[in-house]
Amino acid sequence: MTTEPRMAKASGRARGSRGPRRTDRAALCWATAYAGFGLVCALTRTPLLRSGSPGASASGWAVLTLGTLAALICAAVSRYGPRPALRALLWTAFGLAGLAAFGLLMDVLSLVFGQGVDSRAAAAHHALAAAGAFLLGATARSGRPAPVASAAPAPSTAPRPVRRIAWAGTAVFLPYAAMKQIWALGGTFAGMSGAEMRVLSERNGASEIWLGLESWGLDGTMLLAALGVFLLWGLVRPWGQVFPRWTLCLRGRRVPRWLPLAPALIGAATLVPYGVLGLGYAALATVDVVTMRSGDFHSSHDALVVTWIGMVAFAGYGCALAVAARSYWLRTCRPAPRP
DSSP states (O other): OOHHHHHHHHHHHHHHHHHHHHHHHHHHHHHHHHHHHHHHHHHTTOOSSSTTOSOHHHHHHHHHHHHHHHHHHHHHHHHHOOOHHHHHHHHHHHHHHHHHTTTHHHHHHHHHHBSSOSOHHHHHHHHHHHHHHHHHHHHHHTTSOOOOOOOOOOOOOOOHHHHHHHHHHHHTHHHHHHHHHHHHTTOEETTEEHHHHHHHHHHTTBOHHHHHHHHTTOOHHHHHHHHHHHHHHHHHSGGGTBOOGGGGGGTTSBOOTHHHHHHHHHHHHHHHHHHHHHHHHHHHHHTTSSOOOOTTSSSHHHHHHHHHHHHHHHHHHHHHHHHHHHHHHHHHSOOOOOO
16 A cells, blocks of 8 residues: 555656756757857857847857856756756846847737848847747746645736736826827828828838728727737736636636736836836937937927837836736636645
């Protein structure tokens, strides 16, 4: 009678040990490939920020350095296990890889609604960095005792402070969506008419899908904002944890945690720094510390007005999305079994 529990425990340890080993090896393979990618970009002077950016080889050497350090850390984890010091280094590499993945959301939108990305090398770098952040985070969390199976928590609503932040994140998007919809309907805002904006979209390489939506009086950005608000409220309301009735065969089933959390984390990691930096630049331009370039607009004042509206929307929604994602993560965690 005592043999079976021992055999079950031994097999459980074997299964638990194979999982971390696979994760370590996958992270090590990624780090090697990432370092090789950086070396090729450095030797060929391929820019990883944007086309024509200075310091092309420097960005490649930076990627090579990060990939090499990550490979050494992953090799040490495979050899000695996830010790506390190595785990801290893994989380540091995870943060750096996450920063390097900045712009992935913009690349996806460009592929969907545009003729293509500005730089294929930069888009590939963003995708590689995002994959590395996932693998490094998984490796940093490996080696911990496997949690005992417990019942999934019932669908719940986020606390009132989180819901208020979600309302604020929704409200800051309304002026931006209204501005874009005015242009889609042919109206004029900030000195630019809808016809002029359509010409700019065609000149900037907008896809047929984007131009088709505008011809119907719909703006693609406004639709994306609506999807973003839907995601935000799915993270704070109970219906975001269980498939609704209209999903037919999936109705009543639990929503996998990664399904809303993956786009939420990517969106927050992209919009928060973009919006915060944009707000800082807009504030400096407002007090005449820097000069706001007019760009495609008729005056610097018009460009500044549009910048304020856009950056407030991106920063406010991004922060709300980050808070809602954290609340969703905590509310959907399986409770630890009582001893």
